[in-house]
Amino acid sequence: MELIKVKDYEELSVKAAKIISGEIAEKKTLTIALPSGSTPVGMFHELVNAVNSKKTTFKNVKAFLLDEYCDIKYNKEQSIKYFVNYHLFSQINIEEENIFTIKTDEDDLNKVCNDYNKLLEENPIDIQVLGIGANGHIGFNEPNGSFDLETHISKLAFKTRLDNQRFFNSINEVPSYAVTMGIKSILKAKHIILLISGAAKADALKRLLTLEVSEEFPASCLINHPNVTVIVDESACSGLK
Numbered sequence: 001m002e003l004i005k006v007k008d009y010e011e012l013s014v015k016a017a018k019i020i021s022g023e024i025a026e027k028k029t030l031t032i033a034l035p036s037g038s039t040p041v042g043m044f045h046e047l048v049n050a051v052n053s054k055k056t057t058f059k060n061v062k063a064f065l066l067d068e069y070c071d072i073k074y075n076k077e078q079s080i081k082y083f084v085n086y087h088l089f090s091q092i093n094i095e096e097e098n099i100f101t102i103k104t105d106e107d108d109l110n111k112v113c114n115d116y117n118k119l120l121e122e123n124p125i126d127i128q129v130l131g132i133g134a135n136g137h138i139g140f141n142e143p144n145g146s147f148d149l150e151t152h153i154s155k156l157a158f159k160t161r162l163d164n165q166r167f168f169n170s171i172n173e174v175p176s177y178a179v180t181m182g183i184k185s186i187l188k189a190k191h192i193i194l195l196i197s198g199a200a201k202a203d204a205l206k207r208l209l210t211l212e213v214s215e216e217f218p219a220s221c222l223i224n225h226p227n228v229t230v231i232v233d234e235s236a237c238s239g240l241k
C-alpha cells in the first residue's frame with residue numbers, strides 16, 4: 001500500500017484527479033469504478049475542470065458505479081446514480097453507453113447482481129476509487145461480511161445509515177439495503193485508490209494501518225492487493241503518532 005499524505009481535502013482531490021488523468025493519458029481506453037459520498041466530490045470537480053480545460057478526456061472511458069441503494073426508484077435524487085451523474089457524468093464528455101449503474105429499481109435483484117458481475121467480467125476495472133466508512137466499510141461491504149462475494153445485496157449497518165442520514169430528510173428514509181460490488185470484485189481492479197479525508201475518518205485510517213486482514217474491518221482486505229494508493233489528508237492522520 002502506498003500512502004500519500006497531503007495537507008487538506010483540496011490537495012487530496014487534486015492528487016486523486018491527477019492520478020486518474022495520468023492513467024487516462026497513458027492508456028487508450030480505461031475502465032474506472034467510482035463511489036459516491038462526500039469524499040469524491042472534490043475529485044469529481046477537479047476532473048470536470050480537467051475535461052473543460054482539455055487536460056483530460058472521458059471519450060474512451062467506461063465508468064461503473066460501486067454501489068446503489070435499494071428501495072430508491074431509479075434516478076430519484078438520493079440514488080447513487082443521481083449523485084455521481086450530478087457531480088460528474090453530466091459535466092464531462094463520457095458517452096452515455098459507457099456509464100454502468102446498478103439497476104436496483106428492477107424487481108429481480110439477484111439477476112441485477114449477476115448481470116453486473118457479467119459486465120464487470122467483460123470490462124476489467126483499471127482504476128477502482130474508494131471512500132471508507134467510519135466503520136471500515138468500502139462500497140457497502142459492511143463489517144463481518146464475506147470477502148468472497150462479488151456484486152451482492154448488503155444490509156447496511158446502522159452506523160452507515162446514521163452517517164448517510166445527511167443525504168436524506170430523516171433516518172427513516174435511509175434505505176436498509178444496497179447492492180454493492182463485493183470485496184472479491186473490488187480486489188480484481190488493477191489499481192485501487194482509497195481516499196481518506198477528515199477527522200471523522202482518523203480512527204478508520206489508524207485501524208487500516210495497524211490491523212491485520214480481517215472481515216471485521218472490510219478495508220483491511222486492501223492490505224494484500226499489489227497496487228493500492230491511499231491518499232490521506234492531515235486531519236485524517238490526526239490519530240496517528
Ligand code: F6R
Nearest residue numbers: 035036037038039131132133139
Ligand atoms: C458510497 C460508498 C461508501 C462511501 C463511504 C464514505 O458509494 O461506496 O463506501 O465511500 O461511506 O462516504 P463519505 O465519503 O460520504 O464519507
